[in-house]
Amino acid sequence: MLSLKLAWRNLFRNTRRTLLTCMLITSSLVVIILVDGIMLGMIDVMVGGITKTLEGEAQVNQKGFRENFEPELFLNDPDAITAALASDERVAGHAPRVIIGGMIASPYNTTGGLVYGVDALSELRVSRLEEATYEGEYLTGAKREILLGKLMGELLEVSLGDRIIITAAKVDTGEITQELFRVTGFFEFGPEEMDQSLAFINLSAAQPLLGMDGHVHQIAVQFVDPEDAKNKTLPTLTRLNQGNVEALGWLDLQPSIGGIIEMSSYASAIVGAVLFILTSLGVINSMFMSIYERIYEFGVAKAIGTTPRQIIALVLFEAFFLALMACAIGVLLGYLASSYFESNGIPMGRMEMSGVLLDGNLHTEVRAYQFVAFPIYVTLLTVAAAIYPAVFASRIVPSQALQRVL
Amino acid sequence: MKTVIETKNLVRKFGEAQTQVTALSNVSTHIEEGEFTAIIGPSGSGKTTLLQLIGGLDEPDSGDVFLSGTNIANMSGKQLSDFRRDHIGFIFQSYNLIPVLSAEENIEYIMLLQGVDEKDRKTRVQEMLALVGLEGLGDRRPSQLSGGQQQRVAVARAMASKPDIILADEPTANLDSTTGIALLDMMRELNAQMNMTFVFSTHDQKIMDRADRLIHLEDGVIQLDEICSS
Structure with missing residues (x-):
């Protein structure tokens, strides 16, 4: 409990840095939620364009x-x-x-x-x-x-x-x-x-x-x-x-659209991966700065008997709390932004894609998993990004850390 | 009397080849239970290095360190961490409290590492605060305490784990004279009342005046080991 309290309070030793890192994580989460909502909206328009315009959701034809x-x-x-x-x-x-x-x-x-x-x-x-x-x-x-x-x-x-x-x-x-x-x-x-x-x-x-x-x-x-x-x-x-009758759903009738939908999910994954990498670098940098500022303190902690594993846990808890804060804000902002664009749409102009007309505003789609799964991924990746700084902190040698004073 | 610390032929060198410096050269000594000992000497004499080796914060190039009969010179990192936690109390020159924890929490922290249950921790924290004269100030953070009060908390933390010995590095260096004297008198009293063993590394005449024993180090060699009559 004291370790958790220590980790939580450590976050506010440099409030400005914590807020900046928090904003970085929050922004990534909001962007991921929005990109997913846009992709879903686009897929919806494309599928709707095919199935509602003329083709139908399924067709019965002779083979x-x-x-x-x-x-x-x-x-x-x-x-x-x-x-x-x-x-x-x-x-x-x-x-x-x-x-x-x-x-x-x-x-x-x-x-x-x-x-x-x-x-x-x-x-x-x-x-x-x-x-x-x-x-x-x-x-x-x-x-x-x-x-x-x-x-x-x-x-x-x-x-x-x-x-x-x-x-x-x-x-x-x-x-x-x-x-x-x-x-x-x-x-x-x-x-x-x-x-x-x-x-x-x-x-x-x-x-x-x-x-x-x-x-x-x-x-x-x-x-x-x-x-x-x-x-x-x-x-x-x-x-x-x-016999010679075939009844097929639109995915079989329009396999190219299925491919585009699959590609869209890859595009979301790539955007997510790039954002996660950038965020991870930000988190690593922030955690290292925090550790460098506290090298003497880690030296004291190790001198009085804190084990490397406990130091790692402390740093990871800090990252975990940072991610929790960022995700709480990110979920709220992501929901507000996504809901706004769900109602009002994003102006896209008029364009044709794979025989489907995208005209006017593209409405994002808000789904529950965006506010559950994505924050969990972001939290896990933030904690994962803190492993390297945590291991570094655990390897601080007390005699060297205390050198200036001892 | 029981021997708490014994060093045998301790050698510690820093640097390599032509730039190598011998910080300690075949230092052998022992400290008995209940002693109030000061390791003194000019800068670079090796007193810091000796204190680090006794405390298991550094490893000797050769020689042995026995603490309560256990040779700590060859212990692994984890073994040393556990050993320091359970057998050695440290007081550093300054800034040695965790700034985001209150005085009580700083004292409690080491017992948490030891796995002491919550009820015992809370009781002992109050005992320690009373012992160092800081009743009622337990909820203050280090930044809300004076330098002398912070060092008292450090003493309380060092004693909370019930160590065999307390190693103190220049504990009065950042304190004014009056506060330093008060702190030293308090430690001397704890030494007398509880038979707690203290070893200081210091330049401070005030500590030297109160020590039972002075170990004079120069160029990594013990020049004089004198018992003082106080």
Whole structure:
């Protein structure tokens, strides 16, 4: 107890130095908490960008369809799949889609693109299409409705009500077929590639156009708990994985994003490691200064019988208390800063990353482990950084330390 | 009388080759229980070195130091730490109290190292404070005490561990004459009352006047070992 008291009081022998070292440790902790919050926020935006925009948190496709969007690779029994998804409590929504590559022409221009045939109501619970429709009306189910991406609309030089001709090959016969549509709205998802090459029509119009009545290419799924989508053994998906049907979560659908997320955690670890190294050097320097100032005192302590192990314990206790103080302040400041940016966001401007648009403010994520695990790491590393000075102090030779007086 | 300290042919050299200095040369002496001895001599005579060797703070190049019959010259660091803690009390010239601990805590510290239980520690602390005339000042930190009071706390700390001998290096060097005399008289009284053995390294005439025995060192050799009649 007296040793603890001694260690605690020693910290305040040079209050200015203790505060400076404390601030160094505190700053590192706050930065680590913020960086982790930013990374989580960024991952959230990226994952949300993929899963909420159009792709869904999971998809059911025929095997091989996603590689080249071959029109003949459609789901043979979509009703059974739809029924299974509808009866699963984990599923928040599912939307059947027909997807076909075709020629999209206006009276003024022509372009190639992917045409999605969607069920307007189902799509509301799976994608952001309605929210992204910034001009005109969302699909109502009428036969000739078509929504164009903003950039495609500009390329085709059309406005609301203008005619659009879609030319595609029928799935059953391979015949070229054409259908007339009227532009009812324009959408903007953000990523250039999507706004330039996608068009949406009603499923009820797409199926006869392509000669695939009753069939769909894809069923997109959203879960009640988004974490379910990462579970590779989730019964919702594994049950559907039969024959030539594959049901995959977004991590399998977008492995590149999984890689980016993994890279983000490495980036956090690298930032953390650099900060820890700098902080450790600061702690070592501070502890050494403190020890050099007290060499005579350590000499006396050893002369009267304090063992090297007790000296090491004393110095480590000092580091421990220093870390505790710094972490207490760091947790408070980290929480305040992280909460502020969680509510108000960090202005990031507009940028596209891996096909996902990061626009406006990036909101950090506040998680409990940031205020438990990180302070524990910081405390352990601060104590670890004090081992070297502690061993140095334990090796002080009393006769040399007392030389000036004895 | 029981022999507390015995040194045999102690040799201690510092430096190497041409710059080597012999601080002690074949010093053999013994100190009996209850003696109030002063090691005296000019600067560089070797009295500090002798005190360090007796206290186990330094190792001789050759020779032996027996403390209560135990040869401490060849002990390991840990053994020496434990031995110093249990058998030797030190009083240094100045600044020898831990500044962030109160007088009571400074006295208690050494007993904590010895593993004395809390109740006994607290009792003994009060006894020691009373013995050195500092009742009521136990909660003060060293900076709140005068130089003389600090040295009294140092004496109390040295005695708290119930050592076989107290080694004091120039304990009056930083004190004014009156305070120094009061401190020495107190130590002399403790010596007389409790038969505590004191060995001083000093230039101070006041200590020499009160010592039972004076060991004159010069150039690392004992020139004179005289018993004084006080």
